[in-house]
Amino acid sequence: xxxxxxxxxxxxxxxxxxxxxxxxxxxxxxxxxxxxxxxxxxxxxxxxxxxxxxxxxxxxxxxxxxxxxxxxxxxxxxxxxxxxxxxxxxxxxxxxxxxxxxxxxxxxx
Amino acid sequence: xxxxxxxxxxxxxxxxxxxxxxxxxxxxxxxxxxxxxxxxxxxxxxxxxxxxxxxxxxxxxxxxxxxxxxxxxxxxxxxxxxxxxxxxxxxxxxxxxxxxxxxxxxxxxxxxxxxxxxxxxxxx
Numbered sequence: 001x002x003x004x005x006x007x008x009x010x011x012x013x014x015x016x017x018x019x020x021x022x023x024x025x026x027x028x029x030x031x032x033x034x035x036x037x038x039x040x041x042x043x044x045x046x047x048x049x050x051x052x053x054x055x056x057x058x059x060x061x062x063x064x065x066x067x068x069x070x071x072x073x074x075x076x077x078x079x080x081x082x083x084x085x086x087x088x089x090x091x092x093x094x095x096x097x098x099x100x101x102x103x104x105x106x107x108x109x
Numbered sequence: 110x111x112x113x114x115x116x117x118x119x120x121x122x123x124x125x126x127x128x129x130x131x132x133x134x135x136x137x138x139x140x141x142x143x144x145x146x147x148x149x150x151x152x153x154x155x156x157x158x159x160x161x162x163x164x165x166x167x168x169x170x171x172x173x174x175x176x177x178x179x180x181x182x183x184x185x186x187x188x189x190x191x192x193x194x195x196x197x198x199x200x201x202x203x204x205x206x207x208x209x210x211x212x213x214x215x216x217x218x219x220x221x222x223x224x225x226x227x228x229x230x231x232x233x
Contacts, residue, residue, distance in 0.1 A: 032215075032216035032217045032218070033217065033218055035217070035219055035220075043226075044207055044209075044223035044225065044226050045220075045223060046223075047219055047220060047221050050214055050219045051214065051215065051216065051217035054214070056219070056221070088156060090156075090220070092218040096158055096171075096173050096174070097161065097171055098146075098158045098220075100155060100156035100157075100158075102155050103155065
């Protein structure tokens with residue numbers, strides 16, 4: 001089973017600042033199968049990035065994904081008030097078919 | 110626009126069976142280009158995939174090893190929905206349960222639509 005480790009656990013930033021979130025896999029992950037989700041309290045996760053770097057429909061271009069192999073990054077170029085949330089990386093594999101990281105909370109400083 | 114609407118009880122007694130349903134609109138449970146997943150979330154276990162059902166000329170199911178002996182996911186083509194049954198529940202099964210569509214963008218696999226979530230508490 002591929003384990004995804006996200007860091008930091010919490011990121012305290014101000015609106016307008018840049019956020020850099022990390023997701024490290026215990027073994028190599030195909031970029032096609034690495035995604036990022038945003039979750040706000042009381043809501044289901046929302047797909048942000050798929051295939052490591054492709055924005056999902058309707059996602060603003062301040063969200064960007066990069067990386068390959070075992071190291072992936074989600075970048076939010078300038079934080080808007082609505083971006084303060086928890087972010088999860090996810091990978092699709094073979095067994096089990098999918099796993100999630102533990103999440104990074106982006107909070108207002 | 111795809112929508113997933115979950116239903117089912119929010120309270121289940123220990124040792125009993127947890128049953129949830131996910132009604133699909135805007136897509137078909139029999140689609141050859143989608144799979145239908147159950148995922149749960151708890152503070153102790155985070156987001157945990159439980160299993161899925163999908164149709165590729167015949168029906169397939171995949172289940173997480175952690176619940177494999179206790180779980181059943183069934184499609185219902187007449188109602189265009191799918192269900193989750195988890196037997197012999199304990200308080201450790203307390204979580205928010207989500208249904209989610211799995212689909213494909215080029216080479217990528219994604220969960221692009223989710224149900225609203227159901228908090229299920231296991232308690233006597």
